[in-house]
Amino acid sequence: MTLKAITPASAAAVARAAELHTQLTKPPGSLGVLEGLGGKLAGIADACPPPLPTPATIGVFAGDHGVCAQGVTPWPQEVTVQMLMNMAQGGAAINVLARQLGARVVITDVGVATDHPAHDAIRDGNVRRGTADFTVGPAMTLDQARSAVAIGIRTAEQAISEGARCLLTGEMGIGNTTPSSALVAVFTGTDPAAVIGRGAGADEAMVATKTRVVTEALALHQPDPADPLAVLAAIGGLEHAALAGFILAGAAHRVPVVLDGLIACSAACAAVAWSPSVRDYLVSGHAGAEPGITVALAHLGLQPLVDLGLRLGEGTGAVLALPLVEAAARVMHEMATFSSAGVSGGGEGPAHTAAPAAAVPSERPKTTLVLGGARSGKSHWAEQQLADAPAVDYVATSQPRPEDPEWVARVQAHRNRRPQHWQTIETLDLVDVLARPGRVPVLVDCLTLWLTHQFDALGAWDRPEPEWRPALDRALDALVEAVADTGRRVLLVSNEVGSGVVPPTPSGRLFQDELGRLNSRVAARCDHVVLCTAGIPQQLK
Secondary structure: OHHHHOOOOOHHHHHHHHHHHHHEOOOOOOOOHHHHHHHHHHHHHOOOOOOOOOOEEEEEEEEOOHHHHHOOOOOOOHHHHHHHHHHHOOOOHHHHHHHHHOOEEEEEEEEOOOOOOOOOOEEEOOOOOOOOOOOOOOOOOHHHHHHHHHHHHHHHHHHHHOOOOEEEEEEEOOOOHHHHHHHHHHHHOOOHHHOOOOOOOOOHHHHHHHHHHHHHHHHHHOOOOOOHHHHHHHHOOHHHHHHHHHHHHHHHOOOOEEEOOHHHHHHHHHHHHHOHHHHHHEEEOEOOOOHHHHHHHHHHOOOOOEOOOOOOOOOHHHHHHHHHHHHHHHHHHHOOEHHHHOEOOOOOOHHHHOOEOOOOOOOOOOEEEEEEOOOOOHHHHHHHHOOOOOOOEEEEOOOOOOOOHHHHHHHHHHHHHOOOOOEEEEOOOHHHHHHOOOOOOEEEEOHHHHHHHHHHHHOOOOOOHHHHHHHHHHHHHHHHHHHHHOOOOEEEEEEOHHHOOOOOOHHHHHHHHHHHHHHHHHHHHOOEEEEEEOOEEEEOO
16 A cells, blocks of 8 residues: 555646746755755645645664674674663664754664663564574565564654654664665665675774675575565665665655665665655755765765765764755745845846845734634634645644544544645644744634643643632733734634533633633734634624
8 A cells, every 4th residue: 555655756846846946035046955855845745835844753763683693793782772772761862963953753673682671762663583694594584574664654654643744764773784785785786895884883804794795695695676575585674674664654645754874775775666756755864974875875866965974873864954854945935035025036147136126015914813613614714714825834732642543543634634735733832833933824723722721731620710820821921922923824713602512610611711811812913803603704803
């Protein structure tokens, strides 16, 4: 099913992105690689401008390798599990960089050989305790390779269902540059000597050993690049197979996948062997120090975004490139066009550097409060007002609940109903969203649920009012001011207290009173107020 869902990126959206860049207030081509990357993101989403590739999830898959018995690494295999626990505790480089950039790290043990304590941050997907030594036989069976691919697919699909709009590849496994080099050699048809490097600290003698080991293994197995599952089973690692599945699922769901280093690139070669259209969904994070990366990227037709001499893995190169991926989309959303900015120019040549025309006052984006009872059509009407917007930040006033399958299914059903280029943001911090700069309109659905969460957090249902009232008032004041000060077009959906059924209890009456107060204060600061009844909107203000 995953392979059947993978289709080429939209050439029409890529063309629209190129046209948009000619209208932005800059000389054509002046943003270099970012312009092409923005076009790629548009093609991936089939939308121009493309949705912002945030939030991002880094899928880290860990596994061990039997080929380590051949002396291909200076590190003992026990380091894999030690680093796995370090990642789980948040102490690895990938954790630091992910925290800095607001990305989520999802760790899966898909093939670690050593026992380790259970940890909430480590998902147990162990297919087998490390691969076999591929110099004497296949690294794993076909069924084991298939299981690892399926784990990668499920990991990506869960991340996407929980809101990820960009996938980043990560891994951990002592000795994994050796099977990675073997995979690159097979899928690109390159001599092993041209793709094998030092890995994590190998000397010249060890590089020679790695070259000999890979050459002999390829002669033993004669892997066929047209059969990627068999190639992975013969000479790959469990984390390679999981990464291949992770990449395939990203492409199937039209989500960009940012590749890290050699290990990720080798897995991407396997994914592309399954479906050549996967290339359209890949972004190269970094050039890296391994020669195999250069060979793999040429095969994949990718240009790395950064070149920092990295050789760590874990997903560090992918996450360091993430700000550039986000920037490529953001400039298409937030840069003014020549016409909107009142700047002379457009097209080719010196006109782009002409002096600005007289300032053209821009009308402040309108804020609208949409009220209605249950099933009144208020949310549908609000969504219709933004149907022609190239991008929308849809704010669901909730917090992610990955542990609740029913909640995840409900959220995904709502996402599927909305346009694919809308970005869903699950948050209670409405002030932060409304304060963000940019031209992307915001739809908040809904204030009623936001207030419910405030009550829950403050314990307002069963605590004396003086204990929670000051904190609630501060939250309401901040929200109302954010609505008044925002520079974005905003629609806020809320229940009209006179149109719903509220339990005749003290807490029910209290909530009704507070919701009425919230609606009144927001309505006073909005430009428009609309009441929906039986799907029919009536403008009140």
